[in-house]
Amino acid sequence: MxxxxxxxxxxxxTVAMALxxxxxxxxxxxxxxxxxxYQDAQRDAFFQPYQELTGQTLIDEPYNGxxxxxxxxxxxGDVTWDVVQMEAPELENACDEGLxxxxxxxxxxxxxxxxxxxxxxDCGVGTIVWSVIIAYDEDRLGSDGPQNWADFWNxxxxxxxxxxxxxxxxxxxxxxMADGVPADEVYQVLATExxxxxxxxxxxxxxxxxxxxxxGAQPPQWLASGDVVVTAAYNGRIASAVEEGRNxxxxxxxxxxxxxxxxxxxxxPNVDAAxxxxxxxxxxENQANLSNKIPYGPTxxxxxxxxxxxxxxxxxxxxxxxxxxxxxxxxFWIENVEQLNQRFNNWASQ
Amino acid sequence: MQSSTYSTxxxxxxxxxxxxxxxxxxxERRQKTxxxxxxxxxxxxxxxxxxxxxxxxxxRAVHSPEYASFFPNSTEHLQSSGSxxxxxxxxxxxxxxxxxxxxxxxxxxxxxxQDQSGFxxxxxxxxxxxxxxxxxxxxxxxxxxxxxxRWGEPDYQNAxxxxxxxxxxxxxxxxxxxxxxxxxxxxxxPENQAIFVNVILRTLWxxxxxxxxxxxxxxxxxxxxxxxxxxxxxxxxxxxLFSFWTSLLVRTAAWVIVLQKEGPVNNALQxxxxxxxxxxxxxxxxxxxxxxxxxxxxxxxxxLYSVMVGIPKDLMRAAKSLGARPxxxxxxxxxxxxxxxxxxxxxxxxxLSIGYYITPALVGGPKDQMLSYFIAxxxxxxxxxxxxxxxxxxxxxxxxxxxxLYQYIIRDKRLRLGGDDV
Numbered sequence: 001m002x003x004x005x006x007x008x009x010x011x012x013x014t015v016a017m018a019l020x021x022x023x024x025x026x027x028x029x030x031x032x033x034x035x036x037x038y039q040d041a042q043r044d045a046f047f048q049p050y051q052e053l054t055g056q057t058l059i060d061e062p063y064n065g066x067x068x069x070x071x072x073x074x075x076x077g078d079v080t081w082d083v084v085q086m087e088a089p090e091l092e093n094a095c096d097e098g099l100x101x102x103x104x105x106x107x108x109x110x111x112x113x114x115x116x117x118x119x120x121x122d123c124g125v126g127t128i129v130w131s132v133i134i135a136y137d138e139d140r141l142g143s144d145g146p147q148n149w150a151d152f153w154n155x156x157x158x159x160x161x162x163x164x165x166x167x168x169x170x171x172x173x174x175x176x177m178a179d180g181v182p183a184d185e186v187y188q189v190l191a192t193e194x195x196x197x198x199x200x201x202x203x204x205x206x207x208x209x210x211x212x213x214x215x216g217a218q219p220p221q222w223l224a225s226g227d228v229v230v231t232a233a234y235n236g237r238i239a240s241a242v243e244e245g246r247n248x249x250x251x252x253x254x255x256x257x258x259x260x261x262x263x264x265x266x267x268x269p270n271v272d273a274a275x276x277x278x279x280x281x282x283x284x285e286n287q288a289n290l291s292n293k294i295p296y297g298p299t300x301x302x303x304x305x306x307x308x309x310x311x312x313x314x315x316x317x318x319x320x321x322x323x324x325x326x327x328x329x330x331x332f333w334i335e336n337v338e339q340l341n342q343r344f345n346n347w348a349s350q
Numbered sequence: 351m352q353s354s355t356y357s358t359x360x361x362x363x364x365x366x367x368x369x370x371x372x373x374x375x376x377x378e379r380r381q382k383t384x385x386x387x388x389x390x391x392x393x394x395x396x397x398x399x400x401x402x403x404x405x406x407x408x409x410r411a412v413h414s415p416e417y418a419s420f421f422p423n424s425t426e427h428l429q430s431s432g433s434x435x436x437x438x439x440x441x442x443x444x445x446x447x448x449x450x451x452x453x454x455x456x457x458x459x460x461x462x463x464q465d466q467s468g469f470x471x472x473x474x475x476x477x478x479x480x481x482x483x484x485x486x487x488x489x490x491x492x493x494x495x496x497x498x499x500r501w502g503e504p505d506y507q508n509a510x511x512x513x514x515x516x517x518x519x520x521x522x523x524x525x526x527x528x529x530x531x532x533x534x535x536x537x538x539x540p541e542n543q544a545i546f547v548n549v550i551l552r553t554l555w556x557x558x559x560x561x562x563x564x565x566x567x568x569x570x571x572x573x574x575x576x577x578x579x580x581x582x583x584x585x586x587x588x589x590x591l592f593s594f595w596t597s598l599l600v601r602t603a604a605w606v607i608v609l610q611k612e613g614p615v616n617n618a619l620q621x622x623x624x625x626x627x628x629x630x631x632x633x634x635x636x637x638x639x640x641x642x643x644x645x646x647x648x649x650x651x652x653x654l655y656s657v658m659v660g661i662p663k664d665l666m667r668a669a670k671s672l673g674a675r676p677x678x679x680x681x682x683x684x685x686x687x688x689x690x691x692x693x694x695x696x697x698x699x700x701x702l703s704i705g706y707y708i709t710p711a712l713v714g715g716p717k718d719q720m721l722s723y724f725i726a727x728x729x730x731x732x733x734x735x736x737x738x739x740x741x742x743x744x745x746x747x748x749x750x751x752x753x754x755l756y757q758y759i760i761r762d763k764r765l766r767l768g769g770d771d772v
Binding site: 066 | 453454455456457459460463464467468470471474542543544545548549610611612633715716717719724727729730731732733734735
């Protein structure tokens with residue numbers, strides 16, 4: 001090294017810079033997910049194994065489900081995200097708008113390898129079954145806290161704030177179930193004008209007691225700090241908090257569950273790597289590995305038996321947990337999200 | 351200008367008036383070019399980073415090209431004959447087919463669905479059915495109506511009619527809680543969808559209140575600063591600057607911690623026995639007022655202070671020596687002289703708070719969200735950029751109207767911002 005002349009070093013540096021410039025032109029695979037405890041688990045189960053297997057760097061970033069960035073990227077033609085995890089209605093909307101690549105299932109093991117719901121329209125590969133459940137802190141309420149949505153609405157027996165997600169989706173369904181509508185009739189009721197009125201009337205009862213959450217990390221934080229007495233929450237986040245020593249109870253009666261899927265952004269320069277990643281993240285042992293770390297249900301048909309015995313009872317898809325459970329209706333929400341959100345915002349802001 | 355007059359003086363003496371004029375004009379031109387060159391960076395910056403995006407924004411608020419671009423056949427039919435006859439359904443069928451290949455049907459469906467929910471399913475179903483449709487359809491109208499009755503209903507047909515023009519007032523009307531009815535006249539949106547007029551009034555009210563609170567709190571601070579000894583003045587200045595320099599997010603998050611249920615304020619009040627149960631101090635209007643006032647206060651104090659420092663102390667003494675009591679002297683002599691600083695600061699605070707986003711979003715509840723929250727909501731969550739742009743335009747217009755009102759009310763030129771010859 002000491003014998004190298006200065007011009008040589010400069011030349012080498014120039015070449016290195018030129019190389020790194022081309023390398024940044026073909027940038028690393030970028031995967032976007034929901035952040036927090038969930039993305040930590042994904043890092044162990046998917047992102048690390050992918051990097052070890054391929055020797056390629058994978059960058060992961062969190063988001064809150066905003067489609068705006070994807071739309072802007074695709075419109076401008078400068079796509080910086082490759083694989084994004086999305087909720088079903090948003091995924092199908094984005095797919096219809098041409099923001100996502102149609103999935104070629106032959107590259108990731110075929111449609112028969114996953115549960116039927118995991119084929120999410122033309123552009124989505126289902127990756128987890130997640131659920132919104134009722135949760136409370138047993139250290140504060142004892143073990144006989146609210147046991148269903150009707151109890152969730154009972155502010156006399158359990159005074160204090162309760163937290164719901166600040167979207168029409170999930171909130172209106174919960175309100176109808178609290179009003180005594182059985183899970184399998186919720187969407188029939190909600191499809192009518194009177195049904196929507198009924199849901200909002202029910203929400204009026206506890207309007208001043210609601211503290212709205214917008215990110216999945218908030219409900220366990222607020223339960224822990226005592227800001228809310230009971231909350232709707234993603235089941236995996238509550239399980240993670242329990243793992244960390246919290247004494248939170250999960251109530252499965254009236255749980256609302258749905259699939260999240262991987263999608264590839266239209267115009268991604270890393271389509272091949274994206275398929276490699278999705279294939280790896282769909283393999284049963286990797287999915288089982290994720291479920292062991294955070295109990296969201298896997299989508300590969302062989303993955304459930306591969307999860308730990310103890311975890312299976314915490315999965316949304318466990319038969320015990322599916323009693324009186326409500327699968328979220330993707331098509332209903334694709335159709336109605338705009339009008340119902342408008343009415344929901346209007347209601348919430350008065 | 352003076353220098354050019356001097357340089358042409360010899361010619362003036364010789365009486366060569368036209369030569370003088372020429373030189374004078376040339377000198378002025380030189381000077382103008384010079385100052386224009388100096389202004390160029392600012393001018394370019396304003397055009398590139400201000401005028402262009404705002405024009406783009408205005409454009410999006412009235413531009414809805416989806417239907418006309420991706421469903422050209424039925425657009426042409428509706429524009430020429432305007433009726434929903436068999437020919438319409440035939441052209442619609444053609445459009446559905448070609449947009450299926452181009453994967454653009456979803457964009458048209460979403461545009462229609464913004465106006466009338468139901469279109470996403472209707473278009474989706476039509477796209478799927480068109481893939482296996484027979485070659486010889488005898489009646490396209492009944493083909494569509496068999497798929498879904500709603501293709502024939504007036505509400506849905508009117509929504510199509512409203513989506514056809516490339517330029518629309520649909521979004522702008524929506525921000526005023528209005529829409530066009532069947533005959534094209536204005537009508538009010540249904541009550542449970544009407545939200546924005548309320549939000550605009552709320553935004554103005556919150557901004558006005560914050561401005562008033564800032565004036566009440568900031569005036570004494572600025573006065574103390576202007577009249578303190580040098581040492582104290584520096585300490586006070588540092589106090590204001592220190593909070594001014596702290597990151598906005600840190601200050602907002604700090605308020606959440608201070609005001610929360612088990613936070614220091616509630617704990618102190620409870621320990622003192624003033625309250626039994628913790629008060630709700632954050633995620634409501636109170637939290638918004640507190641945090642916004644704290645963040646915007648320096649914008650009032652600094653202009654006010656800089657004016658107050660320049661007010662000669664003799665004037666107050668003169669007033670007193672002429673027999674005015676201290677209170678009278680203060681309000682008749684001192685306060686009017688601070689008006690330029692006061693109005694500059696107040697306008698700054700008001701305009702800043704009208705467009706504030708992050709602080710109300712973090713410390714407010716749903717009843718305290720201002721217009722910017724909804725702009726962000728429609729931009730990010732529902733990607734209804736037309737409506738977001740229309741709301742932004744609305745905000746811009748409201749600000750401009752209020753500013754002109756202010757200019758009209760404050761006729762005294764010295765108090766105007768950017769007023770001539772101060």
